[in-house]
Amino acid sequence: MLIRTALATAAVSLVAACGSMTPMMPTYSQAGLPATVQVPAGNRVALETVGMGDITYQCSAKKDMAGQFEWVFVGPDAKLMDRSGKQVGKYYGPPATWEAMDGSKLTATQLAVAPNMAG
Template identity: 60%
Template sequence: MPLSAVQAATALPDSINVPDGHKVALETVGVGEITYECRDKADMPGQTEWVFVGPKAQLRDRSGKAVGSYFGPPATWQAKDGSKVTGTQLAVAPSSPGNLPYQLVKANPAEGQGAMTGVTYIQRVALKGGVAPSSACGVAQKGQREQVDYQADYIFWAAQ
């Protein structure tokens, strides 16, 4: 049974808590994959690393019904009604080993009218997977892409 937004928020690191004066507008579970590409490390000639390229996930409500999608770049959350938001990452905090970090995003004003209208913040919590591949990333693998499965709860907040 997934945690409610209130239960999840009380167990989160302070850096990703939503400021007071906001209420939960929508709770979703994102299920999908994250693409990584083997690329040269920035400012480190001859060294390579797996670099985050972008996500592709279905957003589901707590009953498992599809209610939207998450994709990027730029990171975009879109509801089935066509409304969507992009955002700017404000903070991340470590979750458990082998899982993406917790994340707090400040939402840009929504495009279109619907479920995303009024969303001000998005939290990524309850993470499973999604970290860079453990496979080799060397000169011979440069340019190769790998998809990694992940799941995360996305909690959308609006001003009260």
């Protein structure tokens, strides 16, 4: 039995050190983001996206507990959109993976999430 919960993350930001950024990169304001998902000082946003998709949980029997069940996290599956609504990649896991349309990927530990701020 699977249950899917809508995923609409406020922003999934990939971060790069300032030294690797070109001077022509646009500046993204983080003023409207919760502090938990703002890029730390000394770094700069390299890509700003909004994820839309599913977070999947599966009802499974508890290990070594006959007749008992629990919801187990299976993983996310989301399209990543830019500010204009164009798909620029996807997000899936585990492990947490952000993949660009050209196939390049970043696998990392997700440190924070924020609730959907649009609704």
